[in-house]
Amino acid sequence: MPLLTKLAAALAFAGSLALAQVAVAAPAVTPLVTGEWLERHLERDDVIVIDIRSPFAKSSREDYLKSHIPGAVWSEYPGYWRTERDGVVGVLPSVDKLEAALSELGVSEDKAVVIVPHGTTSSEFGAAARIYWTFKYLGHDAVAILDGGFNGWVAEGRPLASGGVTPVGDMFIANPRDSYLVSTQQVAAKLDSDTVLLDGRPEAQFSGLEKHGKATRFGRIPGAVGLDQANFYDLEAGRLKDREEIAALVELTISDKSAEIVSYCNTGHWAATNWFVLHELAGYENVSLYDESMVGWSRDEALPIASERTAFDDIKDFFRDLLG
Incomplete structure (x- = not known):
């Protein structure tokens, strides 16, 4: 077969492969x-x-x-x-x-x-x-x-x-992608740094008045900022709020899109919504998820916890449980 004919056949074959790849691409x-x-x-x-x-x-x-x-x-x-x-x-x-x-x-x-x-x-x-x-x-x-x-x-x-x-x-x-997931040890190493520890729980849990049933202590990771993931959801519509409203809510808490952010909650569930909103919708590129979250963090007594909870809150909970 002449060289030009072989070349033409090879190009045609390559083209058919390219078309096949396009046809099966997701x-x-x-x-x-x-x-x-x-x-x-x-x-x-x-x-x-x-x-x-x-x-x-x-x-x-x-x-x-x-x-x-x-x-x-x-x-x-x-x-x-x-x-x-x-x-x-x-x-x-x-x-x-x-x-x-x-x-x-x-x-x-x-x-x-x-x-x-x-x-x-x-x-x-x-x-x-x-x-x-x-x-x-x-x-x-x-x-x-x-x-x-x-x-x-x-x-x-x-x-x-x-x-x-x-x-x-x-x-x-x-x-x-290892950068998408962080461990308790990695989060502990980020304390007192510029990393934003983003707590996606309701205010009552963030402040330490309430906690997840599997958590052993009340409160939050020291230095964390609260951003309840429920703020991004339109209950009546049954979906997330529009992008502009989401962006405004995020920027009130974290204005620097280049910031390193660790999203956490109790078990990495609510934290996933905050991760999705920030990383996938709002353009924050350096966001990871801490899946052990407060349940994992609270189990290690050597790790610090910040909380507004008082002894009076403990007494109230004691009598509430006693009478409940």
């Missing part, structure tokens, strides 16, 4: 996708829709079986997304276990994932944000949350299906 997604976008992409084999309605959101698999987005697979939260280690609840499972679970769900690097929360409360949105963060930590960027969740989809009159959907397994290989 569609581009933004952190939040609309119902209109998702409906247009439902028939694609490279889009996986994960319905996470579960007892956490006062729902169940039975609700999923009765009605769900066509083609959506069901995944319970927290389920295999979180685990308990050394007495600390809600932490990230091992990468091996997550790779196995996501492979069973049919996830692979050339597929986009859309997470569907119920669309009810800020805490329930936090489940979607935590799963979203998990994908990002594992190195999978083609992931999104359905804006408005399942309730928004129904309110828009979009198609529904019933019965279960069996996932078609694939091979998911993680490429973890």
